Amino acid sequence: MSAILSADDLNDFISPGVACIKPVETLPAAKPINSSNEYEVSFNTEAPPADLPPAQISLTDCLACSGCVTSAEAVLVSMQSHAEVLQELDSGPSLRLSGNKAGTGISIENLDSGGRIYVASVSPQSRASIAATFGVSEREAGNMIEHLLSGPKGIKNRAVYRNSFQWVVDTNIAREACLVLGADEVMTSILSGGDKENGVENGVAKKQPSKPILTSSCPGWICYAEKTHPHVLPHLSRLKSPQALMGTLLKTTLSRKLGISPDRIWHVAIMPCFDKKLEASREELTDAVWEGNGTRGVRDVDCVITSKELLMLADSRRVDFAKLPRTPLSARTPFPDAKLDAFLFPQHRRRKNNIPASGTSGGNLYYILQYFASQHQGATVQTTRGRNADVLEYTVTSEAGETLFKAARYYGFRNIQNLVRRLKPVKASRMPGGKPVGSARRPGGKQSGPDFAYVEVMACPGGCTNGGGQIKVDDPVITGREAGAVKPGPQEQKEWLSQVDEAYFSGEDSGEEALSLDNHNDVVDGVSPSYIMSTLAHWAAATGIDLDRLVYTSYREVVSDVGKKAGDTERVIEIAGKIGGGW
Incomplete structure (x- = not known):
């Protein structure tokens, strides 16, 4: 898609x-x-x-x-674009914050002018796409993006009101929280059998997902499941994606700490995928959920633009992206909460994307495997390739060779179709003495698929670095070719994707990440669960909102009447209802 x-x-x-x-x-x-x-x-x-x-x-x-x-x-989807970003920035003077220390002394200018605070979040896959395009590291690409969105040589240099983004945050930070919460969700599901209540209200997930738990951070996969395979909805992880979680964190904290309405905060996310625009539009991801007022509210993510659209944003302001500084900005306004400021803007990178085995889609499965293995001394992880490179099966075994945990990775819609088919419950045959219909043919309607506890599902073959919004090998910014030139083929695109993946894994071995974790003894794959959970608890206390309401979401079956023929009576009732009539 x-x-x-x-x-x-x-x-x-x-x-x-x-x-x-x-x-x-x-x-x-x-x-x-x-x-x-x-x-x-x-x-x-x-x-x-x-x-x-x-x-x-x-x-x-x-x-x-x-x-x-x-x-x-x-x-x-085209309604969310770089043009919308520029139109919003030029709509009026923004709210300007000033202060010398996080959480104290923050003052707001232009509060009565109707302006907004502008915040941006950037995905590591988008930074990798930019890095491969301009021949820089992923970290340097992030600095260039920050200069474009907030620096003096960026888009504000030619803007009407000189508006720019007050903060540019890394969605890797929210991903760390998703990794820890995801591991906790899987462990809880294993121990409770999938029947534990999590206490979320107003339609948000009431129970732990059923086994196997399927990732829910890919919006293309979620749309597909909701529209065509509702039988898999009980298996979906109830966690928000890093994009959605970051949007919730930014809007809840800023609105509470600064005493302003959530609609005075405008959040844009730079993502590798067009489907992320569909995710941002979900009613489940608005302030109506965490405020609990039950009405359609303000989006946690107001707009999503892709990696390619980021370059279009620069071109629209006549900014030469290649000439932007590759070093960090010299100064920034502190976030109005000291603990969350340290969480969102760490002095040293806590976790780098430098482990190819974790994949290019956030490493949900890899972290869960490492976490589960860390809970069992001497446990090892074995990997088995499936029918193609986008299907991998994992097994955690004990020192004695006992199987402790099984998981899998399914990328691409062709493989996803095989997965959901194996999860389809059995149906009784209409023929006398006939065998049950469907992929599951065991008594009691159990699925016929392997006994996985967790499956990482992504719509794009190869993972998120291959998203539809990424810069492709045939884009003029890459080729610099003239019209009529030979268009690069699939092999060239494959080679280009390998360069993007290399940029994604281009973490520097500086040893800095260890410095920020000296006070934590429970580090798994560069992430400390105790630090993450304490930060999340602080976030919930600072905003006065229950944590479950902040981090969980829900899904629903989409029922369509397309292709169904309505009778004359139903048609008359439908038309009568449109003019206030009825029977």
């Missing part, structure tokens, strides 16, 4: 129909009644007018319908 979400070559636009939740169905104008003949009967045989106004459909509306795919979502 991700790789085709581009508005450049769409040729299969579809208009909303009767089956859409926003139908283009307009009643003909009523004829004036002839008062001279009270018994006159008229028959409505005229066709509907041809010049109907376009239907107003929001991205959230589209996500509620499983019939509108590809082009419909692509067009609506």
